[in-house]
Amino acid sequence: MSRTFVEMAGRRLSLSNLEKDLYPSYGFTKAHVLEYYRRAAPFILPHLKGRALTFKRYPEGVEKDFFFEKRCPSHRPAWVKTAEIPQDNGERMTFCLINDLETLMWAENLASLELHVPLARADSPETPDSMVFDLDPGEQADILECARVALILRDLLSRVGLASYVKTSGKKGLHVYVPLDRKGTTFEDTKTFSKAVAGIMQKHYPDLVTAKMAKKERNAKVFINWSQNDASKTMVCVYSLRAREKPMVSFPLEWRELENQSTSGDPERLQVTHSEALSRAEKKGDLFREVLVKEQKLPHL
Amino acid sequence: MAGTTIWKGYIHFGDTDVPVKLHTAVREERIQFHLLHRRDRVRLRQQMVCAYEKQPVPSEEQSKGFEVEDGKYVIVDPAELEQTALESSRMIEVHEFVKTVQIDPVFFDRLYYLEPDIQGKGFNTLVKALKELDVAGICTWIMRKRSYFGALQARGKMLRLNTLRYADEVIPVGSLELQDVSLSEKELKIGSELIEKLTAPFEPRKFENEHQKKLQDMIEKKARGEKIAILQPRRLKPTESDQLLQALEASLKKAA
Amino acid sequence: MAVQGIWSGTISFSLVAIPVRLVKAIEPGRISFRLLHSKDYSPLARRMFCPEEETMVPPDEIIRGYEIVPDKYILMTDEELESVSPERSRTIEIVEFIDMKEVDPVYYDHPYYLVPSKGGEKAYRLLAEAMHRINKAGLAKFVLAEREYLVAITSRDGALAVTTLHYSDEILSDEDFSPKKGKIAAEEQSRMKKSIEQMIEDFEPKKYADERRKKLMHLLAAKAKEKPLVEAPAVEEEEGEAPGDLVAALEESMRKVKEKR
Numbered sequence: 033m034s035r036t037f038v039e040m041a042g043r044r045l046s047l048s049n050l051e052k053d054l055y056p057s058y059g060f061t062k063a064h065v066l067e068y069y070r071r072a073a074p075f076i077l078p079h080l081k082g083r084a085l086t087f088k089r090y091p092e093g094v095e096k097d098f099f100f101e102k103r104c105p106s107h108r109p110a111w112v113k114t115a116e117i118p119q120d121n122g123e124r125m126t127f128c129l130i131n132d133l134e135t136l137m138w139a140e141n142l143a144s145l146e147l148h149v150p151l152a153r154a155d156s157p158e159t160p161d162s163m164v165f166d167l168d169p170g171e172q173a174d175i176l177e178c179a180r181v182a183l184i185l186r187d188l189l190s191r192v193g194l195a196s197y198v199k200t201s202g203k204k205g206l207h208v209y210v211p212l213d214r215k216g217t218t219f220e221d222t223k224t225f226s227k228a229v230a231g232i233m234q235k236h237y238p239d240l241v242t243a244k245m246a247k248k249e250r251n252a253k254v255f256i257n258w259s260q261n262d263a264s265k266t267m268v269c270v271y272s273l274r275a276r277e278k279p280m281v282s283f284p285l286e287w288r289e290l291e292n293q294s295t296s297g298d299p300e301r302l303q304v305t306h307s308e309a310l311s312r313a314e315k316k317g318d319l320f321r322e323v324l325v326k327e328q329k330l331p332h333l
Numbered sequence: 334m335a336g337t338t339i340w341k342g343y344i345h346f347g348d349t350d351v352p353v354k355l356h357t358a359v360r361e362e363r364i365q366f367h368l369l370h371r372r373d374r375v376r377l378r379q380q381m382v383c384a385y386e387k388q389p390v391p392s393e394e395q396s397k398g399f400e401v402e403d404g405k406y407v408i409v410d411p412a413e414l415e416q417t418a419l420e421s422s423r424m425i426e427v428h429e430f431v432k433t434v435q436i437d438p439v440f441f442d443r444l445y446y447l448e449p450d451i452q453g454k455g456f457n458t459l460v461k462a463l464k465e466l467d468v469a470g471i472c473t474w475i476m477r478k479r480s481y482f483g484a485l486q487a488r489g490k491m492l493r494l495n496t497l498r499y500a501d502e503v504i505p506v507g508s509l510e511l512q513d514v515s516l517s518e519k520e521l522k523i524g525s526e527l528i529e530k531l532t533a534p535f536e537p538r539k540f541e542n543e544h545q546k547k548l549q550d551m552i553e554k555k556a557r558g559e560k561i562a563i564l565q566p567r568r569l570k571p572t573e574s575d576q577l578l579q580a581l582e583a584s585l586k587k588a589a
Numbered sequence: 590m591a592v593q594g595i596w597s598g599t600i601s602f603s604l605v606a607i608p609v610r611l612v613k614a615i616e617p618g619r620i621s622f623r624l625l626h627s628k629d630y631s632p633l634a635r636r637m638f639c640p641e642e643e644t645m646v647p648p649d650e651i652i653r654g655y656e657i658v659p660d661k662y663i664l665m666t667d668e669e670l671e672s673v674s675p676e677r678s679r680t681i682e683i684v685e686f687i688d689m690k691e692v693d694p695v696y697y698d699h700p701y702y703l704v705p706s707k708g709g710e711k712a713y714r715l716l717a718e719a720m721h722r723i724n725k726a727g728l729a730k731f732v733l734a735e736r737e738y739l740v741a742i743t744s745r746d747g748a749l750a751v752t753t754l755h756y757s758d759e760i761l762s763d764e765d766f767s768p769k770k771g772k773i774a775a776e777e778q779s780r781m782k783k784s785i786e787q788m789i790e791d792f793e794p795k796k797y798a799d800e801r802r803k804k805l806m807h808l809l810a811a812k813a814k815e816k817p818l819v820e821a822p823a824v825e826e827e828e829g830e831a832p833g834d835l836v837a838a839l840e841e842s843m844r845k846v847k848e849k850r
Contacts, residue, residue, distance in 0.1 A: 088402075097810035100401055106504040106616050184846060191842035228831035232839045236847065245820065265404065332835040347784045356766060358695050359755050363736065366653040368637055369662060374654070375641040376662075381633040382645060383626045390626050390633055397622040398630065398819070399809050405818035406625060407809055417804040430785050435792040437745070438689070438752060439614055439700045448766035455781070456768050462781045468789060473797060480800040488693065491763055495694055500794040502618045506746040509612070509704050514714040524719035527603060528686050532725055535691035537739075537757040540730065544674045544737030551673060552655050555663045564672040568679050569599040569606040574711040577605070581715075584603030 040134045043111055047141050054093040054143060058278045060306075062143065068273065068306050069140045073133050075318045076271035080136070082153045084117050084127035086266050087144035094145070094275045101144075104128035109138060115154035119264075129154060145275045148266035152219070157263055159215050162323055163222040163330070164267060165208040165229070166201075166257035170242075170250030175302050178206040179294035181241055181254045185233065186287060192331055197323050198290060200304055202274030202282040205254075207267060211326040219263050225330050226258035270320045271313070273306065281309035284319035340476055341450060344459070344485065346427035351459055352450035353425070355494065359444070364548055418478035425494070427470040427485060436469060436484055440497045447492040456492065463487035471497075523581040530588040596733050598679040600703060600716075600742070600749075607713050608706035609681075611733075614750060615700060620805050631821040674732045681751070683727035683742060686720070692741065695760055698753040703742075713749065720744040 036047045050063040069076070087101040104114050104126050113129040130136050130147070139147070151160035165185055167178040182198050185208055189196045196210045212222070230243035233256060242253045260267060268274070268282045283304035293301050304312070313319075337356065344351040368377045380389035397414075398406030449456035463469070463486065470485035472494075483496045551561055572580045596611040624633040637646045653670070654662030671678060705713035720726060720743070727742035738753040 097807060098813075099806070103616070106508055107501065108508060110507045110510055184850075187846040187849070188839065188842050191845055192838055224831060225835065228835050228839060231831065232836070232843055236843050332838045333832060346788065349781065349784060354766075356761075356763070358761055358763070359759055360761055361755070361759055364655065366655055366665065367662070368651050369654045369664070370639045370642070370646055371650045371652045373639070373641055374662060374664075375639055376654075377637040377646060377651065378640055379635055380638040380645075381624055382636040382638075383631050383633055389636075389638060394627045395633065396625045396627045396630070398625040398632075399620065399622055401809070401813045401818055405820045406623065406630065407812045407816075408625070408630075408819055409622070409809070409812070413808060413812075414805075417801065417808050419801055419804070427788070429790040430788050431790060431792040438694070438697055438743070439745070439750065440794060441694055441697045444695050444697075446761075446763045446766055449768050455777075457771055458773050458777055458781045460768075461773060461778060462785055466782065466785060466789075468785065470785075471792070471797075475800075478801070480802075482794075482797045482799075486694070490767060493695070497794065497797075498615060499618055499797060499799055502615055503794075504614050504616055504702070506702070506748045509702055509748055511704065511714075511748055512710050514711050516711070516715055516718060520715055521719055521722065524715050525723050528719055528725050529723060531603070531683075532686040532688070535687040535728070537696065537754070540739045540756060541758075542737055542756050543730075544732055547673050548670075551669065552657070552663050552665070555665075556657055561669055562672075563668055569601055571599060571608040571706075571708055572605050572712050573708070577712055577715060580603075580605045584605060587603060 038137075040137065041132065043109070043134050045109070045134060045137055045141070047137070052093070054090060054145065055277070055279055056093055056095060060279050062141075064306075065143070065145065065273065065279075066137060066140050068279070068310065069136055070133070071310050072271045072313070073136055075313045076147075076269060077130070077132070077136065078318070078324055079270050079320065080130040080147065080149060082115075082129060082131065082155060083149040083269075084115055084154045084157070085130055085139070086148040087128075087139065087142065088146035088148060088275065089142055089144045090275050091143045094277070098275065102127065105142070111135075112138065117154060117157050127154065145273050147269045147272045149269050150263065150266050151222075151261065152263060156215055159218055160222055160261065160263075161212055161214050163210040163212060163217075163226055164260055165196075165210075165226060166260045166267070167206045167208065168250075168255045168257050169204050170253050170255065172252040173250075173254055174299045175200070175204055175206065176294055176297070176299050177240065177252075177254050178204075179290050179302065181233070181237075181256070182206050182208050183287070183290060183294065184237065185229070185256075188229065188233070194328055194330075195322070195326060197284065197320060198287065199270050199282055199284040199320060200280075200302060202268060202272070202280045202304075203276065206285075207282070209320075209323045211323045211328055213327040213329055217330060219261055221330055221333055222261040223258065225333060226256075226261050230256040230258040270323075271309065279306040280304065281306055283309050283312070286319065338448070339445075342423040342425045342474060342476075343450075344425045344427060344470070344472070346470065349455060349459070351455045353447040353456070353492070354450050356446040356448060358446050358493075362542075362545075364545060364552075419475045419480055421478065422475050425472050425474040425485070427472040429471050430466070430468040431471055433467055433469045433486065436497075439503055441484075442496040442498050444496075445494045447494055457490070460487045460490060460492055463492075517578070520578050520581060523578070523585055527581060527585050527588060530585065597706065598681065598731075600681040600683065600729075602683040602716065602727060605712055605716075606680075607716065608709040609703040609713065609749075610706055611751065612702050612704055614702045618799055618802060620802060620809075625819075625821070629821065630819040674737060678732040681729045681731040681740065681742070683729045685728050686725040687728050687741075688724065689726045689741065689743060692726075692754070696754040698738075698755055701751045701753075703749040703751055714747070716742075717744045717747055717749050721747075 038045050052062045054062055089099040112135050113131055114126050115129055116124045116126050118124050151162050167181055169178050186196050194210050196208050198206055198208050233241045234243040242255050270282055272282050274280050281304050338354045340355040383390050397409050401407050473482050481496050483494050486493050599606045600609050639646050653665045656662055729740050741752045743750045
């Protein structure tokens with residue numbers, strides 16, 4: 033095992049196996065992953081800050097064993113911040129918080145290619161600061177169908193006074209986020225609201241949308257997974273890499289872009305790679321910033 | 334009174350093979366309570382209940398799942414789990430020896446007494462050698478299809494096998510994030526003197542499980558229909574930092 | 590035997606009292622599974638069930654009882670249980686100090702750490718440093734979750750560690766297994782010693798891994814790749830109609846959306 037030491041903000045970090053190929057068919061090593069996250073840091077950190085992190089670790093690369101880790105590894109540097117969150121079974125679990133670049137680098141050194149976070153912050157785990165519509169295409173559908181659904185959803189939401197923002201999942205789907213007022217809304221509220229919306233969408237577009245999870249319902253339709261609005265669920269963080277064959281990114285898109293591309297017939301054009309993600313973000317800034325700062329209240333509840 | 338032989342194996346390193354039998358060393362005693370339904374005093378049973386149907390589910394309808402992503406599982410069946418079981422072997426393989434003092438007690442898990450399985454086969458020689466060199470043998474073995482890691486130690490005329498916890502299971506002191514606090518030499522000196530004064534030889538037989546006795550008493554009292562006094566837990570007033578030296582000096586006086 | 594839950598209270602020696610919290614020192618590495626309903630993969634939870642009334646019983650209807658004769662119980666409330674050893678349930682009182690070398694490892698049960706609560710940092714450090722300086726450990730008794738433990742308080746890298754100990758009447762005798770006395774040939778003895786000496790290293794527990802755990806993780810990762818993962822049905826069947834107002838507003842909104850498209 034090879035080791036390099038770096039110094040960051042007065043803290044010493046040990047990085048190992050930088051030459052390890054984590055995306056073998058593409059040729060993306062751990063050093064590349066670290067470099068991606070270092071450059072993505074100004075964009076991703078505000079979305080990670082203060083949230084209980086779930087690691088998805090691929091120490092031997094995307095083609096081998098992975099570890100889904102919620103508990104903050106006990107062998108962590110003393111400066112890694114943590115939070116204790118009560119779990120479903122009553123137990124309190126210690127989670128890592130990625131609040132700064134050093135902690136992000138430490139997490140990536142553990143080959144946590146994907147970073148997943150809850151919709152609520154650790155200091156208020158029952159009150160989400162966004163409502164999410166996780167658009168998941170069935171076997172015979174793809175991101176273009178999701179784009180159609182996302183656009184209808186955006187219209188529907190805006191007509192009840194809610195602004196929404198969309199990002200790619202980095203895999204086949206799209207995520208639509210509705211920012212909320214920080215501590216005023218509970219998961220019960222967002223679950224009720226999103227379930228109602230999903231129901232209406234299914235009712236009016238039955239060939240395109242389903243609000244039911246059962247796999248047999250899904251095939252050529254887009255499943256609106258409203259049940260993600262839950263304290264125990266996590267979503268992949270915006271700007272996170274995905275562990276697919278290629279290092280794709282969960283990247284925010286402009287609604288205009290979705291409108292243009294949805295009729296193009298080419299699903300690849302909505303997928304964003306690591307290099308594209310960095311150049312776009314560095315040029316246009318964080319398109320998902322509004323999700324953090326905008327405060328909205330859910331109407332009619 | 335003896336524990337039962339729970340396993341047989343042989344210690345192996347280099348040219349040495351010592352057959353042994355493992356015995357448990359500890360038997361815990363405690364008063365058992367049952368959970369009852371307040372209404373009718375019926376003893377409750379534990380059931381696995383389906384979160385959605387809110388009905389008990391019999392074991393034939395239960396599957397073992399491993400959570401891979403939020404709410405998403407890989408199902409494992411008993412046959413597959415069996416495949417991951419390790420090949421049984423009777424060998425307790427010693428990989429190295431370390432100075433006993435290097436093993437921090439936090440690693441010690443469960444202790445087994447070892448009895449020579451066949452008399453005269455190197456047991457006594459091994460005991461003597463371990464004692465003279467003051468070392469423990471670090472070994473691994475497979476027992477009941479699970480892998481174990483442990484320390485082979487001598488005490489008196491006996492050999493013991495102490496299972497150890499794996500390194501990644503021990504939480505390092507660093508993660509406690511303790512503050513750095515400065516102490517005066519005077520405080521340390523008096524503190525050390527006080528501790529020295531309060532030091533006594535370790536005599537475990539002095540200590541009995543009094544709580545168990547009191548609990549037994551309370552149960553018997555209730556059975557006789559007597560009233561029980563409810564006493565509040567005592568809380569001590571914490572010593573303020575600026576009072577620390579004073580408290581230490583007063584304690585030292587008291588101990589003298 | 591491991592104990593659940595976090596305890597907070599005071600640790601004291603003579604006239605010094607330090608506010609502290611008890612935290613875990615061990616994180617078991619065992620892979621844990623969730624039991625799921627084979628039918629629809631919804632997660633199962635442990636609940637207490639009354640066989641007479643054939644219903645689930647919520648925690649506030651549960652009481653603890655001690656069976657004095659078959660089927661006859663003496664009930665104990667939480668309050669009563671807590672009051673058995675009131676002086677010990679919130680305080681770890683160190684009654685004497687010992688040399689840890691005198692403690693036979695057979696006594697060790699389970700380790701924990703203590704961390705100082707606000708205001709106790711200095712006294713905590715003092716105890717840790719002083720014990721370290723003269724290489725001593727504290728011996729105390731305390732009550733946790735209705736059980737009384739004999740504990741050793743040791744100093745470890747500037748922190749206070751608590752190790753529960755077994756009582757001497759819980760330790761079984763090893764007299765019966767005493768090896769027979771026999772002469773040990775000097776040559777055999779020196780050969781054994783040499784053999785051992787050649788294998789002396791420094792203790793590095795990181796070198797050893799749980800092989801069973803590794804095999805299991807490997808199996809799980811392989812399975813996760815080959816088949817789609819199963820998931821529990823969403824809480825669709827759950828009670829709660831969407832609020833009428835909301836549905837009406839959404840319907841109205843949808844009408845407008847469709848008009849435009």
